[in-house]
Every structure is written in structure tokens, then in C-alpha cells.
Amino acid sequence: MSVKEFTHIGQVLPGAMKKYRRESDGELVRIWALWDQAVGPAVAENARPAAFRGDLLIVHVTSSPWVQQLRFLKHEIRSKVNSALGGEMVRDIRFRVGAL
Template sequence: MENKRRPNLTFTPIGQVLDSILDQCRSESAGGIMHLVHVWEKAVGPPISDNAKPFAVKGSLLLVHVSSSAWLHQLRFLKAELLEKLNHSLTNERIEDIKFKIGLM
């Protein structure tokens, strides 16, 4: 039996594949969570954006995952300010409430 050699295939990292799929499903022009993540990072800036990331949107409620209970507590005090900054940066959407939860980031 003849041993056939396969051509040298290069592999693509799974993160790159997932980013591509998410970009197709949730483009910035269509809004969605990916657009909100970019706006969030610019609106709130570091270190908040390093410790809190938008996870989901349901209607006008934004669910944000935070890195620790300390950040959860702090961001609850800053909720009104964060809502104002976020809505100022959004063009068409409007977020009326934010729920913070410790979760994967």
C-alpha cells in the first residue's frame, strides 16, 4: 500500500476563527454586543474596562461581567455615571439599566 503524504497544512488559531464568525454575525454596523464592547471600552476607559465587560443585552438592560466582588461593589456606586457615559457614546441604542455580575471575562 502506498503511503500518501498530505500537503503541509497551516493551522488557524481558534480565537481567530471565532472572531471572524462573531464579526459576521454581529457586525458593528448592525449593533449587537460586539459593538457595545467597543463602545464600552472607549466610554469607561481603563481600569474599569479591564475588570468589567459587557456580556449580554436584553432590551435596554445591559449585563456586565466583572472580575471580582470588589469591582462589583464599586461599579454599583458608579452605575449612573457609567450609564451616562455609555449612552453619550451610543448613537442609536439606549441602555436604561446595567446589571453587574461576577463572571467570565
């Protein structure tokens, strides 16, 4: 019996998302890859990008209080994500309670 090596989720996720999502969601894969670093550990633990439509980023959040908190930080998060993407791709962010 052979022992398989573990693969980091960051190496698996882009391929899985490409396989199960529309081609237009390729930008969401990019946002997923940079999300943790752009928003920091506390936000990343409680919020995850769920969809990217045009210039609107939809983010699922663990609870209503987190939705409220992130609304206050929306412009800062948008700026950090756009900076990491290298351009003004995200013009608006909507936060919703949902599964991470």
C-alpha cells in the same frame, strides 16, 4: 512558508460575535466596540459587557469588590455608554461576577 500578519481583535470580534450570537445581539457588538473608551482602562480591565437584553446591559466583573464599586458608578457608566451609542439605549446595568 508564508508569514501571516496579525489582525487586531477589534476587527475579528464583531464577525465572531455575529456568527455565534443571536441576531438581536448586534447592539452588544456595538457596546463591545466602544466599551474601553467609554469606561476607561481601569474599569475595562475588570468588567466586560456580557449581554444586552432590551434596555438592560449585563456586565461581567472580575470580583465582588469590583461589583460593589461599579454599582456606585452605574449611572455614570450608563451615561457614557449611551453618549457613545448616540442615544438612550441602555436604561439599566446589572453587574455580576463572571468570566471576562
